[in-house]
Amino acid sequence: MQTQPPRRGLLIILSSPSGAGKSTLSKRLMARDETVQFSISATTRAPRPGEQDGREYYFKTREDFQELVRTNGMLEHAEVFGNLYGSPRAPVEEAINAGRDVLFDVDWQGGQQIRNSALRDAVVSVFILPPSIAELDRRLRARAQDSEEVIAKRMAESRSEISHWDAYDYVLVNRDIDACAAELDAILTAERLRRDRQPGLSDFVQGLNREFEGRLE
Ligand SMILES: Nc1ncnc2c1ncn2[C@@H]1O[C@H](COP(=O)(O)OP(=O)(O)OP(=O)(O)O)[C@@H](O)[C@H]1O
Numbered sequence: 534m535q536t537q538p539p540r541r542g543l544l545i546i547l548s549s550p551s552g553a554g555k556s557t558l559s560k561r562l563m564a565r566d567e568t569v570q571f572s573i574s575a576t577t578r579a580p581r582p583g584e585q586d587g588r589e590y591y592f593k594t595r596e597d598f599q600e601l602v603r604t605n606g607m608l609e610h611a612e613v614f615g616n617l618y619g620s621p622r623a624p625v626e627e628a629i630n631a632g633r634d635v636l637f638d639v640d641w642q643g644g645q646q647i648r649n650s651a652l653r654d655a656v657v658s659v660f661i662l663p664p665s666i667a668e669l670d671r672r673l674r675a676r677a678q679d680s681e682e683v684i685a686k687r688m689a690e691s692r693s694e695i696s697h698w699d700a701y702d703y704v705l706v707n708r709d710i711d712a713c714a715a716e717l718d719a720i721l722t723a724e725r726l727r728r729d730r731q732p733g734l735s736d737f738v739q740g741l742n743r744e745f746e747g748r749l750e
């Protein structure tokens with residue numbers, strides 16, 4: 534019997550301007566599908582109230598973060614809103630080699646680096662747009678997690694982040710969270726079918742052919 538290469542996991546990248554809904558969509562996806570592994574980023578940003586080290590982020594000093602970069606421990610990294618953020622490499626490689634899909638919440642620079650990495654063939658990238666700039670501003674304020682100064686900085690950067698939308702495989706407008714989450718589900722289902730097409734189905738079609746031959750005998 535023909536041996537098939539082991540199935541590799543997908544790297545699902547979510548990017549958007551701050552406040553468009555990546556974290557909300559990620560949490561919904563993880564709640565529905567426990568096989569998806571979230572890539573917990575490292576950051577030099579201070580924890581928000583309620584955030585726990587090792588759950589939302591690995592909170593690092595600049596020195597420790599830069600040491601991880603220097604030792605090739607990051608799959609990608611970038612400065613965003615004055616803080617350093619990066620995706621630790623080892624858990625991602627371990628997961629996708631074991632066939633698990635990995636979900637990333639990263640800015641456009643991280644998305645670009647992952648798309649250009651050695652893992653590029655496994656990447657599915659999704660850009661999330663807000664329905665309007667006024668609604669983006671409203672969501673950042675309603676989240677009530679950041680100071681006025683931080684919100685102003687994020688709003689000022691949002692135009693530049695949005696300018697990268699066209700580099701992504703899929704673009705969703707997050708008007709209604711249920712509808713947007715359903716669209717993300719549909720993307721994942723279709724991309725998994727595409728990934729599994731070769732390894733899974735050639736065995737299956739060989740089985741159908743043997744069944745044909747049995748009927749001819
Ligand atoms: N479709 C939606 N309608 C209304 N509110 C929403 C919708 N999607 C997300 N929100 C709310 O908007 C706020 C920002 O969402 P979220 O934190 O998920 O954004 P984000 O893209 O992850 O932001 P950041 O990049 O800053 O981490 C949250 O309070 C969230 O509950």
Ligand SMILES: Nc1nc2c(ncn2[C@@H]2O[C@H](COP(=O)(O)O)[C@@H](O)[C@H]2O)c(=O)[nH]1
Nearest residue numbers: 574610611613618619620638639640642643
């Ligand atoms: N390039 C990367 N960007 C990241 C990573 N983790 C998060 N982010 C992006 O930072 C901003 C701000 O996040 P917040 O938690 O401070 O609101 C947001 O756009 C994230 O997508 C990362 O590992 N690499």
